[in-house]
Amino acid sequence: MSKCAEIRGAGVLKVEGRIDASAAPGLEEELCALHETNTHTIILDLAGASYSSSGLRVLLFAHRRQQSRGGELLLRDLSPRILGSMCLCGFDRVLTLIPDSARQEAQASQ
Amino acid sequence: MRDEFEICVSSQLENLARIAEYISERAALAGLNEHQVFEVQMAIDEACTNSMKHAYEGREDGEVSVCCYVEDDDFVVRVTDSGKPFDPTAIPPPDLSSPLEDRQEGGLGLFLMRELMDSVEFHAGPGVGNQVIMRKRRKASKR
Numbered sequence: 606m607s608k609c610a611e612i613r614g615a616g617v618l619k620v621e622g623r624i625d626a627s628a629a630p631g632l633e634e635e636l637c638a639l640h641e642t643n644t645h646t647i648i649l650d651l652a653g654a655s656y657s658s659s660g661l662r663v664l665l666f667a668h669r670r671q672q673s674r675g676g677e678l679l680l681r682d683l684s685p686r687i688l689g690s691m692c693l694c695g696f697d698r699v700l701t702l703i704p705d706s707a708r709q710e711a712q713a714s715q
Numbered sequence: 716m717r718d719e720f721e722i723c724v725s726s727q728l729e730n731l732a733r734i735a736e737y738i739s740e741r742a743a744l745a746g747l748n749e750h751q752v753f754e755v756q757m758a759i760d761e762a763c764t765n766s767m768k769h770a771y772e773g774r775e776d777g778e779v780s781v782c783c784y785v786e787d788d789d790f791v792v793r794v795t796d797s798g799k800p801f802d803p804t805a806i807p808p809p810d811l812s813s814p815l816e817d818r819q820e821g822g823l824g825l826f827l828m829r830e831l832m833d834s835v836e837f838h839a840g841p842g843v844g845n846q847v848i849m850r851k852r853r854k855a856s857k858r
Contacts, residue, residue: 623735626764627728655753657731657760658823686753693830694823 615646615679621653624660632660636667645676648703652682661694668700679703719784726767726777726796734763734781738792741783745790746853754831755790755851761824762794762847770798770845789833789850800839 616639624632639647647667654660664680671678681703683691691697722737724730735756742752763779771777780795806822828835828849838846 623732625728625731625735625760626768627731657757657764658827659764661823686750690757690827690831693827 614644615648616642616644617648617650619650619653622655624654624656624663626657626659629656629659629663633663633666636663637670640667640670640674640676643674646679647671647676648679648681650681651687652684655684655687658694661691661696664696664700677701717784717786719782721780721782723778723780725775726771726779726798727775728764728767730779731760731763731767734779735760738781738783742790742851745783745785747790747851751790751851751853755792755849758828758831758835758849759792759794761828762792762849765801765824765847766794766796766798766845770796770801772799774798785853786850788853790853792849792851794847794849795844797844800841800843801837801845802839803837 618635618639620632622628636647649664649667664678668678679701683702688697688702691700720741722734724733738759739752739756742755743749747755759781763781766779767773767777777796777798780793782793782795784791803825806825808822808826828847832849833852834850836848838848
């Protein structure tokens, strides 16, 4: 479902497949594990993901956890559909979305 | 007589993917466009998750039935379970104007169902479980 990498101190989690109520606990666990390592910035690569409200809640909790410690959660490569459902719920106004992963990686490696 | 198509699964969350695949296929065959198929699939996922997690309270030996058919210009999906009756009016809608950090959990699934579909009806009663009937207009969708 997901693959973890690191870009200049940021933990990057590549999420693939459906994040429904069945898969959400697994993602939650991985995000908690990253949080426990004191990773300041967690980047979720959502290019291959789709989700339900269960997935949205996981993002919300991860955002709260990171913020509580002064860290951040960044979401990148959301498909227009996923972005649409996120906008419906107002998540786009609070979570930080990164549209272009290639550009981010280029900047991070400079 | 209209053609009805049905999938019945046990109330295990792992079955959500099977339901999504089945409904997406039926919705596409009924003439919904790709975007509408995605919205229907997402709404049905929420309804079935409610059945499994709330009506059956996480028990995995219940049955969830998802039946779909075309009626006039609507693609109609009926989700049925025999679990604890569910009262949607008891769930407050999420306060979308409050800061995300302050929001309470819950209500998001129902909100999404209502937003993604053109109509959503709930029927429930003791001993009969729950029935959610959702409609998606095949031509001019509300969004």
